[in-house]
Amino acid sequence: MVVSKLQSLKLRPISESSMKVGSIRCYVSSCRAVLLPRFGGPEVLELRPDVPVPDLKPNEVLVRARAVSINPLDTRMRSGYGRSIFEPLLPLILGRDVSGEVADVGASVKSLTVGQEVFGALHPTAVRGTYADYAILSEDEISPKPASVTHVEASAIPFAALTAWRALKSTARITEGQRLLVIGGGGAVGFSAIQIAVAAGCHVTTTCGNQTINRLMAAGAEQAVDYTSEDIESIIKGNFDAVLDTIGVPETERIGINLLHRGGHYMTLQGEAAALSDRYGLPIGLPVATAVLLKKRIQYKYSHGIDYSWIYMRADSEGLHEIRRLTEAGKLNVPVEKTFPITQVREAHEAKDKKLILGKVVLELD
DSSP states (O other), X not given: OHHHHHHTOEEOOOOGGGEXXXXXXXXXXEEEEEEEOSSSSGGGOEEEEEEEXXXXXXXXXXXXXXXXXXXXXXXHHHHTTTHHHHGGGOSEEOOOEEEEEEEEXXXXXXXXXXXXXXXXXXXXXXXXXXXXXXXXXXXXXXXXXXXXXXXXHHHTSHHHHHHHHIIIIIISOOOTTOEEEEESTTSHHHHHHHHHHHHTTOEEEEEEOGGGHHHHHHTTOSEEEETTTSOHHHHSOOOEEEEEESSOOHHHHHHHHHTEEEEEEEEESOOSHHHHHHHHOHHHHHHHHHHHHHHHHHHXXXXXXXXXXXXXXXXXHHHHHHHHHHHHTTSOOOOEEEEEEGGXXXXXXXXXXXXXXXXXXXXXXX
């Protein structure tokens, strides 16, 4: 068993300059990784033993991955979402979240040391993802792992929480006492948003399925409405300062915007840039997406007096630091429903595709 693991990693010689007090830098030239050679179902994913590991840039960190979570973006990309961007770059490695230990650092990295436990997330357009024994992230994409959680628990947090953070803190700039509506609070981003808002002293209302009502109320939501059996518009009273719509269909967009007061913020996770680029190609699709977004911003500013935004996760070192702080304080978590070894990545993706597992799934790397 040990021999097979060693054979899956090709290591460069460790020089005298690689030595640090209490730790040793690990120079890796190749490792196990899950490749996506073409778009399709779970069967297209290939676990290969000797995928090259690029040399680090000055601001980059090599992380020995211990756990990586599966995000909806992973399964959508595997199926062809974003093909206008990613198809010319195939094969690529899926995965955004990671938790593990620092194996090496670039020349300009100052905030992290070899051997340190870390967690973080890559930006949505990264080509070399985290489904690998060794992941590469920039210094501002990772932070020391919260000591209070395991690698599995930590790996479920960053991408979802940073997406929620960007919406609430960077876009809406929520403050204590404000009212927030989260449409679709049962998913990882929605649940993270509820916890971040509650920690900021906001009053939170959410919509969700019946099976998650108790969990969302326990997290601090003041009202959780079952969208499958109740009339949202008759139950939820308006005058919200911000609406985060994780569903992003026309019906939820209409409801969310009508529940805002003038000066409020409507934010959706379902921006159309990638879909329009896939439909028309990048040269036409991106300008069309820009025009669609601008039209909606003008339309809703004129008709409702509100700000309209498409939300995407971006690296935010300050935000990740605060997310770590909230996690350590027991105020933020993303529950993990099931784990799979990385060798069963196809089974994990199939379970998510068929909705056999509704909660968060994490891949473990030993």
